[in-house]
Amino acid sequence: MKMNEYIEIINKSIDEFMPIIYxxxxxxxxxxxxxxxxxxxxxxxxxxxxxxxxxNYNDAIPTACAIEMLHAQTLIHDDLPCMDNDDYRRGKxxxxxxxxEAHAVLAGDALLxxxxxxxxxxxxxxxxxxLIKIMEEYFHAAGxxxxxxxxxxxxxxxxxxxxxxxSGKIDIEREELEKTLEYIHTHxxxxxxxxxxxxxxxxxxxxxxxxxxxxxxxxxxGVAFQIADDILDEISTFEQMGKTLGKDKEEGKLTYVSLYxxxxxxxxxxxxxxxxxxxxxxxxxxxxxxxxxxxxxRIK
Amino acid sequence: MKMNEYIEIINKSIDEFMPIIYxxxxxxxxxxxxxxxxxxxxxxxxxxxxxxxxxNYNDAIPTACAIEMLHAQTLIHDDLPCMDNDDYRRGKxxxxxxxxEAHAVLAGDALLxxxxxxxxxxxxxxxxxxLIKIMEEYFHAAGxxxxxxxxxxxxxxxxxxxxxxxSGKIDIEREELEKTLEYIHTHxxxxxxxxxxxxxxxxxxxxxxxxxxxxxxxxxxGVAFQIADDILDEISTFEQMGKTLGKDKEEGKLTYVSLYxxxxxxxxxxxxxxxxxxxxxxxxxxxxxxxxxxxxxRIK
Numbered sequence: 001m002k003m004n005e006y007i008e009i010i011n012k013s014i015d016e017f018m019p020i021i022y023x024x025x026x027x028x029x030x031x032x033x034x035x036x037x038x039x040x041x042x043x044x045x046x047x048x049x050x051x052x053x054x055x056n057y058n059d060a061i062p063t064a065c066a067i068e069m070l071h072a073q074t075l076i077h078d079d080l081p082c083m084d085n086d087d088y089r090r091g092k093x094x095x096x097x098x099x100x101e102a103h104a105v106l107a108g109d110a111l112l113x114x115x116x117x118x119x120x121x122x123x124x125x126x127x128x129x130x131l132i133k134i135m136e137e138y139f140h141a142a143g144x145x146x147x148x149x150x151x152x153x154x155x156x157x158x159x160x161x162x163x164x165x166x167s168g169k170i171d172i173e174r175e176e177l178e179k180t181l182e183y184i185h186t187h188x189x190x191x192x193x194x195x196x197x198x199x200x201x202x203x204x205x206x207x208x209x210x211x212x213x214x215x216x217x218x219x220x221x222g223v224a225f226q227i228a229d230d231i232l233d234e235i236s237t238f239e240q241m242g243k244t245l246g247k248d249k250e251e252g253k254l255t256y257v258s259l260y261x262x263x264x265x266x267x268x269x270x271x272x273x274x275x276x277x278x279x280x281x282x283x284x285x286x287x288x289x290x291x292x293x294x295x296x297x298r299i300k
Numbered sequence: 301m302k303m304n305e306y307i308e309i310i311n312k313s314i315d316e317f318m319p320i321i322y323x324x325x326x327x328x329x330x331x332x333x334x335x336x337x338x339x340x341x342x343x344x345x346x347x348x349x350x351x352x353x354x355x356n357y358n359d360a361i362p363t364a365c366a367i368e369m370l371h372a373q374t375l376i377h378d379d380l381p382c383m384d385n386d387d388y389r390r391g392k393x394x395x396x397x398x399x400x401e402a403h404a405v406l407a408g409d410a411l412l413x414x415x416x417x418x419x420x421x422x423x424x425x426x427x428x429x430x431l432i433k434i435m436e437e438y439f440h441a442a443g444x445x446x447x448x449x450x451x452x453x454x455x456x457x458x459x460x461x462x463x464x465x466x467s468g469k470i471d472i473e474r475e476e477l478e479k480t481l482e483y484i485h486t487h488x489x490x491x492x493x494x495x496x497x498x499x500x501x502x503x504x505x506x507x508x509x510x511x512x513x514x515x516x517x518x519x520x521x522g523v524a525f526q527i528a529d530d531i532l533d534e535i536s537t538f539e540q541m542g543k544t545l546g547k548d549k550e551e552g553k554l555t556y557v558s559l560y561x562x563x564x565x566x567x568x569x570x571x572x573x574x575x576x577x578x579x580x581x582x583x584x585x586x587x588x589x590x591x592x593x594x595x596x597x598r599i600k
Binding site: 022023025026027030080101102103105108109112113114117120128129131132135136140142144151153156 | 322323325326327330373377380382383400401402403405406408409410412413414416417420428429431432435436438439440442443444448449451452453455456
């Protein structure tokens, strides 16, 4: 399969899984952010992981789409005025700018349970044991052990960053900041990548060893992806990224670039990408899709 | 079992299910609202439904506690400034007043997936089929087909109510308002009662007919409960209710009292309570607990 073919399947399936029914405004708000133009990276990875471990990627479609819905949920709530207060996302107005804050909160809430509902409804053929395993993976990634842990520490790190700047850069504090940043990237970004790749692999009956390798791949890819995002926030334009940029710097936010500088960020990004290629090769996982994703986030 | 014994079991179990781990502030925020002093009506009903249909109520404890967590989730988000903007709940400061708005949004989000995670983790003995049934019930009640549908229409009804007042009370609009109010009460309140009673019954292996009867009971009880709440908002004091009162009236909110007046509200409340007693008797369901709950919401 080519990337574009996967993306087309995902977009078509999401459209079918999300009819606009009464009360329309909440279903419209949910669908608005899920269907914003995007790379569909997480669902693509879910389908490809399923294929790569010998499964039929069609079996992973509901799960893949559910993960894109969960991802949209995190975007809707992260963009709220009380969080990052962003007006644009993927070149379009954010959810609360279109539907109002109350509906944006509720649309996010609704997606959190709508997504796994889609899995249960359309993946009955997987059998009960696998469905329960997928539910466990989903809850773990979506909740206070996963993306929410990352978001909480991200918010709290702004304060930490300020106190760091005031107090002068002594080593012990620097170490704390480095650990904190790793924690944020792991949970805020890599946990959804792990969810996508692990569930795809579980659907394909991957064994424990394969699951552990693909989790390692997801961790490295997730952190690489977030470092690339931090770099692009610094060097891109609004037109290229579709969201307000330079905010990280302005708000004194803890990012890879603010902590390590632009040059080391680029270097570490490429080291992580190479590590991902190594994991694929070591495990004899031949995937044009993963290679394409890895090459796309490389920055020279 | 007596009401107090059930409540004690629920409080003790919630405390055990919710340890405060890193990142502490989010787990503290989650636990804060779940453990506010309360009647634990929904989890009590879940345990009692399980017992009443011949099950062991111990098997329903994780599910019962999860439903109380879901209930707390709806309270945290409903109280947010962009929703009902309430400062007090059960006599204490609301979640965002203590932890800040960002953490309150995230605490609610986290509870939505933490709750079913507790069910999967601590109810393995129920078997996979029952666990999946419970998940389906949970997602349905928690999402855009359940409580969120109720909350959305509740928010939107404020506008409807205003246009109703401006335009003079013609019949067609009155009918629309009546239907809208029934919809709000059904989803915002009765759906969680249904979840509690249906899952308790499912755990006890209740048959389709029994499930349908208990759903009917939950619907009537839920609407009765909400009418009682609307009446108390009008006639009680802050000390009695533990939250800011008279807000419904002040904000021109659509409530049973604003639509039908105080006298008819009281009359209809008692009709619904009698209906609930009838369902219990007709089905030979002898429950001191349910009788106690029904008698408590009666208003003379």
